[in-house]
Amino acid sequence: xxxMMDRGASVLSIPPLPAWIxxxxxxxxxxxxxxxxxxxxxxxAAEKFMQVPIGTDWSRFDRSVAPYMxxxxxxxxxxxxxxxxxxxxxxxxKTTMLITVAVHSVMxxxxxxxxxxxxKPDADAWVxxxxxxxxxHSRRVRERLGRARDDSTFSRKRFKGMRLSIGYPVARQLSxxxxxxxxxxxxxxxxxxxxxxxxPEGSPYGMARQRIRTFMSRGCVLLExxxxxxxxxxxxxxxxxxxxxxPPVSGGIVRIYNEGTRGRFYWQCRDCGELFEPHFxxxxxxxxxxxxxxxxxxxxxxxxxxxxxxHRHKNEMNxxxxxxxxxxxxxxxxxxxxxxxxxxxxxxxxxxATDVASYSLNGAAAAFASWEGLVTSYELAxxxxxxxxxxxxxxxxxxxxxxxxxxxxxTQIEGELTATMLSExxxxxxxxxxxxxxxxxxxxxxxxxxxxEVLVMAWGSQGERIIIDRFAISQPxxxxxxxxxxxxxxxxxxxxxxAEDADALMALAGRVYPVEGQPWGLxxxxxxxxxxxxxxxxxxxxxxxxxxxxxNDGDLWFLSVGRGGFHQSDRVWYASPERGxxxxxxxxxxxLNMATDRLKDSVMAAMGRFERGSGAQHTPDWLExxxxxxxxxxxxxxxxxxxxxxxxxxxxxxxSVQALALAEHMGVNRVNWEAPPDWAVLGMANAFxxxxxxxxxxxxxxxxxxxxVDDFTAAxxxxxxxxxSGIRYLRRR
Numbered sequence: 001x002x003x004m005m006d007r008g009a010s011v012l013s014i015p016p017l018p019a020w021i022x023x024x025x026x027x028x029x030x031x032x033x034x035x036x037x038x039x040x041x042x043x044x045a046a047e048k049f050m051q052v053p054i055g056t057d058w059s060r061f062d063r064s065v066a067p068y069m070x071x072x073x074x075x076x077x078x079x080x081x082x083x084x085x086x087x088x089x090x091x092x093x094k095t096t097m098l099i100t101v102a103v104h105s106v107m108x109x110x111x112x113x114x115x116x117x118x119x120k121p122d123a124d125a126w127v128x129x130x131x132x133x134x135x136x137h138s139r140r141v142r143e144r145l146g147r148a149r150d151d152s153t154f155s156r157k158r159f160k161g162m163r164l165s166i167g168y169p170v171a172r173q174l175s176x177x178x179x180x181x182x183x184x185x186x187x188x189x190x191x192x193x194x195x196x197x198x199x200p201e202g203s204p205y206g207m208a209r210q211r212i213r214t215f216m217s218r219g220c221v222l223l224e225x226x227x228x229x230x231x232x233x234x235x236x237x238x239x240x241x242x243x244x245x246x247p248p249v250s251g252g253i254v255r256i257y258n259e260g261t262r263g264r265f266y267w268q269c270r271d272c273g274e275l276f277e278p279h280f281x282x283x284x285x286x287x288x289x290x291x292x293x294x295x296x297x298x299x300x301x302x303x304x305x306x307x308x309x310x311h312r313h314k315n316e317m318n319x320x321x322x323x324x325x326x327x328x329x330x331x332x333x334x335x336x337x338x339x340x341x342x343x344x345x346x347x348x349x350x351x352x353a354t355d356v357a358s359y360s361l362n363g364a365a366a367a368f369a370s371w372e373g374l375v376t377s378y379e380l381a382x383x384x385x386x387x388x389x390x391x392x393x394x395x396x397x398x399x400x401x402x403x404x405x406x407x408x409x410x411t412q413i414e415g416e417l418t419a420t421m422l423s424e425x426x427x428x429x430x431x432x433x434x435x436x437x438x439x440x441x442x443x444x445x446x447x448x449x450x451x452x453e454v455l456v457m458a459w460g461s462q463g464e465r466i467i468i469d470r471f472a473i474s475q476p477x478x479x480x481x482x483x484x485x486x487x488x489x490x491x492x493x494x495x496x497x498x499a500e501d502a503d504a505l506m507a508l509a510g511r512v513y514p515v516e517g518q519p520w521g522l523x524x525x526x527x528x529x530x531x532x533x534x535x536x537x538x539x540x541x542x543x544x545x546x547x548x549x550x551x552n553d554g555d556l557w558f559l560s561v562g563r564g565g566f567h568q569s570d571r572v573w574y575a576s577p578e579r580g581x582x583x584x585x586x587x588x589x590x591x592l593n594m595a596t597d598r599l600k601d602s603v604m605a606a607m608g609r610f611e612r613g614s615g616a617q618h619t620p621d622w623l624e625x626x627x628x629x630x631x632x633x634x635x636x637x638x639x640x641x642x643x644x645x646x647x648x649x650x651x652x653x654x655x656s657v658q659a660l661a662l663a664e665h666m667g668v669n670r671v672n673w674e675a676p677p678d679w680a681v682l683g684m685a686n687a688f689x690x691x692x693x694x695x696x697x698x699x700x701x702x703x704x705x706x707x708x709v710d711d712f713t714a715a716x717x718x719x720x721x722x723x724x725s726g727i728r729y730l731r732r733r
Contacts, residue, residue: 038108042073046100049107051137058137061100066093066367067321068265071328071346072359073097076181077104079217081357082209085256086224087246089363089403094224095126098183099134101222102164106144110161111180111215116204118189120168124154126185127166131157171195174207180215181222182208188228188252205256225253226400231407233646235419235629240340244331246360247405248646254405260358261330261351265365267317268326272305275326278317278365280402284308285375291383295375300364311371318365328359363402377401416635417608419628425610426621429516432469434458436516439680440666440688441468443508443524444658446651447533447541450474450492452505455655456513456524459663459680461673462614465606468513470627470652476501496536502544505529509556512690523688524556525679526666528658531559531591542589558665560592560658564640568595572664594661596654597640603656607631617656627652 038045046061063070072086088094098115105113117123135142135157144159145151151158155166167173169190174182184190184204195201205223212219229252236247244262246254266275276282278300285298300309309317321327332342332350344350346357363369378401381394398406429435438458446453456469475490476483480500484490493501505527512521531541541559548557558574573593606617619628630652634641643650671680678687 040104040108042077042100042104043070045104045108046073049138049140050100050103051134052096053133064319064322066096067318068328068361068365068367069093069097069100070321071263072357073100075346075357076101076220076222077109078220078357080355082212082219082355083205083221083223083256083260083357085253085260085356085358086222086361087227087253087257087359087403088224088361089226089366089369090400091368092361092363092366092403093368095130095185097224098185098222099130101181101183103134103138103141105181106141106159106162106164109180110159111218112163112165112178113181113183114165114167114173114177114179114211115183115185116167116169116173116190116208118169118186122186123166123168127154131166169194169204171201171207174204174211175201177211178214179211180219182211182220184208184221184223185225187223187225189225192251223253223256226403227254227405228252228399229254229405230395231405231646234407234644235647240338241335242331243341243343244360247407249405256356257358257360260354260356261346263328263330263346263357263359265359265361266326266329267365268320269302269304269307271307272302274302274304275329276303277362278314279362280364280374280378280404283364283371283375287379291376291379292372294379295370295372298371298375300371314365314371315367318367361403363404366403369401374401417604417632419625419632422607422619422628422631423625425619426623427466427618429466429468429620429622431620431622432456432513434468434513434515434522435460435466436518437461437464437682438515438522439676439682440525440686441513441522442659442662443511443527444655444662445505445508445527445529446654446658447495447530447537448651449496449534450494452493452495453651453655454508455652455659456511457656457659457663458513458522459668461671461676461680463606463663463668464612464614464616464618465659465663466618467620467623467656469511470623473504475504477503477506479503494534495540496534499540499543502540505544509553512692514692519692520684520689521692522686523690525688526558526662527556528558528560528592528662530654530658531561545589558592558662559589560594560661562594562596562654562657564596566595566597566640568598571595571598572661574665592661592665594657596657597636599657599660600634600641600653601636603653603660604632604636606660607656631656 040048043063047063050061051058052061072084075081076084086094086097102113102115105111115123117126132152135145146158146160148158150156157164157166165177165179171194174194187204190204192203193200194204194207201207205221208221208223212221227249229249231247232250233248238245244264245258248258249255264277267278268275282301282303283298284301285294287294289297298311300314301307302309317326328346329343330346331352332344332348333352334342334350336342342350363374364371377397378394381397384390384393395406398404434441435458437460439461440459442457442459444455444457451472451474453472454470455467457465458468459465474492476493476498477500478484480498480503482491493504495501508527509524512523514521529541529544531538533541545557545559548554570593572595574590575593576588576590602615603617606615607619609616610618619631626649629647630649633643633647633650633653635644666679667677668680671677673680678685680686683689684691
C-alpha cells in the first residue's frame with residue numbers, strides 16, 4: 001500500500017472488477033455464432049434488423065422507398081458475380097445500400113467486411129453521422145457490437161463473429177488483408193491509382209478484387225458513385241448493338257459499368273404497356289418559361305404512346321418493380337432480326353457473359369430528387385453558359401443530379417462544324433459519278449502502314465467541289481513480292497517494305513468517272529500521294545515518282561508533304577527539298593509543299609458552306625459515317641489543328657487538304673472561267689474527258705478492293721440515259 005501511495009495511486013483509483021459471469025452465460029452468448037449463414041436476402045435483413053432516419057425520426061427500413069436498390073443490394077450475395085457496380089446520381093440512396101449490405105453481413109453471414117471512403121476525413125464523418133446513429137437506433141444490430149473499449153472506433157467496428165473495417169484509398173488499406181466484402185463508396189472521387197508515382201500498385205477497384213480472393217465465390221466488391229470523369233469521344237453514340245453502353249470516359253466507375261451487364265431501370269407504361277427508361281431527356285417542359293416555373297410543370301413522356309406522367313406518379317411507377325412490372329433489364333448476348341441486342345433480366349441464361357453486375361440509374365428516377373429541381377438546375381446552368389460562358393454548373397448537373405457522363409462543352413465551340421451537320425446537309429448524288437458542273441477531277445492518297453486511303457474530288461468553277469469516291473487499297477499488285485500465299489490469298493500492302501506495292505496506285509490514273517446526265521466522263525488531271533508514311537516509304541515513294549516521270553507522267557503524279565503552323569508565307573509551293581534530314585544530302589526530287597493549317601482553315605470553311613457557290617465543298621449522301629467523322633476530326637488550337645478528344649482517324653481531312661493543294665497548284669484560283677485551260681473545260685473538249693460510248697471499263701486496271709467495274713458501267717449507262725438534273729440537296733431535318 002505504501003508503494004502504491006508513493007506512485008501517486010490509491011485504492012479508490014482502481015476501477016471495479018466486472019460482474020461475475022457464469023460459463024453458461026458465455027456459452028449462450030457464443031452459440032448463435034455457430035449457426036450457419038441465414039438464408040435471407042440483403043433487403044429482407046435490412047427490413048428485419050435496420051432502422052433508418054426519416055426526417056427527424058427513425059423507422060424501420062422500407063424497400064418501397066427506393067425499390068430500384070433491391071436488386072443491386074441482393075445480388076452482392078450471388079456466387080455468379082465478383083463485383084456489383086452502381087452508377088447513379090446523388091439523392092438515390094446509394095450510401096444506404098452499402099449500409100444494408102454491411103448489416104446483412106453482421107446479422108446473417110458473419111465475415112470480414114471493409115468499407116473504403118474517398119478520404120480519411122470523409123470516412124470519419126460517415127461513421128459519426130451515418131453508421132454510429134444507425135447502430136444506436138437498430139437494437140438487434142447494437143446488441144451484436146462488442147463492449148470492449150476498442151470495439152467501436154472510427155476505423156473499426158467489432159461485432160460478434162465479424163469485423164467491419166472503415167478505411168480510405170491508400171495502398172496499405174487494400175493490401176495484405178482478406179475480406180469477404182469490400183465496399184467502395186464515391187469511387188470516382190478516389191485517387192484512381194494507388195501507390196507511389198514511380199511504382200503504382202493499381203486502382204482501388206483492382207486491389208479490392210484481390211482482397212476477396214480467399215473467399216472465392218462468396219467474395220464480392222461493391223462500388224457506387226456518381227460519374228465524375230469527362231467523355232473522351234465526342235462522336236460516340238449508343239447503337240442497337242450496345243443500347244445500354246455509356247460513353248467512353250477518361251477513368252472511373254463508368255469504365256467498370258461498361259465491362260459489366262449494363263443494367264438500366266425501366267418503367268412499364270400504364271397506358272400502352274411498353275417498357276421505357278425514365279430519363280431526363282424524356283421530361284417535357286416549356287423552355288421559354290422561367291426555370292422554376294418550367295420545372296414545376298415538367299412531365300415524363302412515354303416514348304411509345306406519348307402518355308404523360310407528373311412528378312406525383314414517380315414513386316408509384318418506381319414501386320411497380322415490387323409487383324413484377326418493369327425493373328432492371330441488362331444486355332443479353334443474342335441479337336434479333338432487326339439488329340437489336342436483346343434485353344434480359346439478371347437471372348436470364350442469355351445474360352451478357354461477365355462477372356460484373358453493373359447498374360446505371362438516371363436522376364429522373366431517383367427517389368429523393370424532384371423533376372422540378374432537376375429542370376430548374378439544368379436551365380439555370382444553361383443560362384450561366386449563355387451569359388458567362390461558364391460550364392462548371394452544367395457539368396455538376398450532369399454528374400451529380402442526372403448521373404450521366406458529361407462531355408465538357410468548353411470543347412464544343414459554338415457554330416463548330418460537326419459530322420451531324422454534314423449528314424443533314426448532304427447532297428444526293430450517285431457514288432462514283434461526277435455532277436454535271438464538274439470541270440476536272442483530282443485524286444488524293446494518304447499512305448498508312450497497311451493500306452492506301454484514297455479520295456476522289458470533282459471540281460467545278462470557282463473552286464466548288466464534291467467528293468465522288470472514297471475507298472482504301474489494301475492488297476498489293478500481283479507482281480509484288482509475296483503478293484499471294486499458297487492459298488491464293490493477298491497479303492496486306494506494306495509500302496514501307498515493298499517498293500512494288502506502290503504500283504497498286506497505277507489504276508487511279510485510268511479511272512473514268514461518268515458525268516451526271518452526260519455521255520462522257522472524266523479521269524484525274526492530278527494525283528497527290530503523301531510523301532510521309534511508314535518507315536521506308538519515302539525512299540519507295542521517290543522510286544515510284546521517278547518511274548512515273550520516266551514514263552512522261554510527271555505532270556500527273558505529285559508527292560505531297562505537309563508543313564504545319566500558320567507562319568508559312570505561301571499556301572502551296574512545288575520545289576525540291578532545301579536539305580535532307582539528319583545532315584543527309586537533299587533529295588533531287590520535287591515535292592508539293594502544303595501549309596496544312598492554312599489549307600485546313602479553307603477546307604473547314606468550305607465544308608461549312610452548304611449552299612451552291614464559290615469555294616464550297618459538298619458532302620455526298622452515300623459517304624459512310626466513319627468517313628464523315630474523319631472530315632471534322634480536328635479542331636483549331638493556338639498552335640495549329642489537333643485531333644478532337646477520342647478521335648484517332650483524320651484521313652478524310654488530310655485528303656481534302658491534298659485535293660485543295662493540287663487544285664491550287666493547277667491554278668484553280670487564277671482560271672478565267674470564260675476561257676479556261678483545256679484541263680478545266682466543261683465538255684468533251686476537256687483534255688481528260690472520255691467518251692463513255694467508246695470507253696471499255698474492262699480496260700481499267702482494277703485494284704483488288706474496287707469492285708467498281710460493273711458499278712462504273714451501270715453508273716455510266718444511267719448517267720447517259722437520264723437528263724441533267726443538277727445537284728439535289730437533301731431536305732434539312
